[in-house]
Amino acid sequence: MRILLLPLLLPLLLCGCVWDGTEDSPEFLPLDDSQYPYADLPRIVIETEGFKEIRERETEIPSHLQIYGENAPESPVFSLTVRGRGNSSFKMPKYGMKLEFDEKISLFGMPENRDWALVGNFGDKTHLRNFMMTRLSEWLMARYTPRCRYVEVFLNRKYVGLYLLSETVKVGKARVNIAKNDSSFLFEKESSKKQDSPFITTSMGYSFHVKNPRDLKPESADMLLSHLNEFEYFLQHGSARSGKETYEWIDMYDFLRYYWVQEFSKNEDGIFARSIFMTWQKGGLLHFGPLWDFDISFGNESYKKNRPADGWYIRNYHWFNYIMKDPGVRKAVRDYWFENRDIFHSLVDSVPLYVSNISRALENEYRRWPIMENTENWALKDPYKDYDEALDSLVLWMEARYEWINNALK
Known part of the structure; x- marks a missing residue:
């Protein structure tokens, strides 16, 4: 047994003491x-x-x-x-x-x-x-x-x-930097199977856990719910009946970034399931983010085989499906990809560096948890003979997804 201590504690070890x-x-x-x-x-x-x-x-x-x-x-x-x-x-x-x-x-x-x-x-x-x-x-x-x-x-x-x-995702000057008051909100889309209090449920049946304000007053909950219900009315009926355009509801810079990270990775939670964070302050735009929870993404799936070239993913679901019906949004989405696609491919190129930083720790990890061939857990669908095979699968998936998006937007 080797116990590592500061040098000044060495005499304690010689006395057989492991606590001071x-x-x-x-x-x-x-x-x-x-x-x-x-x-x-x-x-x-x-x-x-x-x-x-x-x-x-x-x-x-x-x-x-x-x-x-x-x-x-x-x-x-x-x-x-x-x-x-x-x-x-x-x-x-x-x-x-x-x-x-x-x-x-x-x-x-x-x-x-x-x-x-x-x-x-x-x-x-x-x-x-x-x-x-x-x-x-x-x-x-x-x-x-x-x-x-x-x-x-x-x-x-x-x-x-x-x-x-x-x-953690919380309000603070060095984290989600919004005001701490009764009309500034940080909230998270939740699964219908789990609803943390305090939460609100919109007219379309979506539940959101309100993380800020921490002491949510009924009038503040009503303020947020009313705004989201108005936004959902716009999504369902469009600008002709609501009198607003999409960019008057959501911050497009945040949306484009948020959409493309979710779409490129085909994040399973990103289809408006859960772990989707948003902020809104009274009188302002709806902001998507921060991004969170991507373990079931980039080809890692819990319930079906969602191959990289099987088509669009995030845009087919819930709020995103409505937002993408706007021709102006679709053009902005396309332009954003071609302006930033080199950044997305840089992620693929960086994989060897990230692995090198944790390679020795991975030996410890899989000595403790020898699960490479395990498929019993809901999140462990694919068996691999070793880590290299799991890594190759990830990189090939990312490359194929990148190429499919390029070709689909031509």
């Missing part, structure tokens, strides 16, 4: 990496109170967290609460976690905040899809893209795998 301080206020957390050695990534070490298991998404468990480098801790021990996170992904053997620190902290140079997420990516055998979405979003100059960093996680003295430590 009390359990409520430890000075360091032990790390045994004998089976899963350092892999060029930060290690996040978490211990829950009484080593309690994380069994649900609601209960916040008091915990401690410390960041390790190669040979020693690189942070103090932080106090926080930990709970499960994710929708269907929380039911997977390797699940995500929501971290809420007692105080605002900066992690790996990212702006200070209390709220962070550990995304497990168990349903993506390449571990690249969510990360690639953030690269594409930033390159296309989105208003806000959640910052993230690959890390390895040890929970209650056990290795649990390769994760993305990510900012």
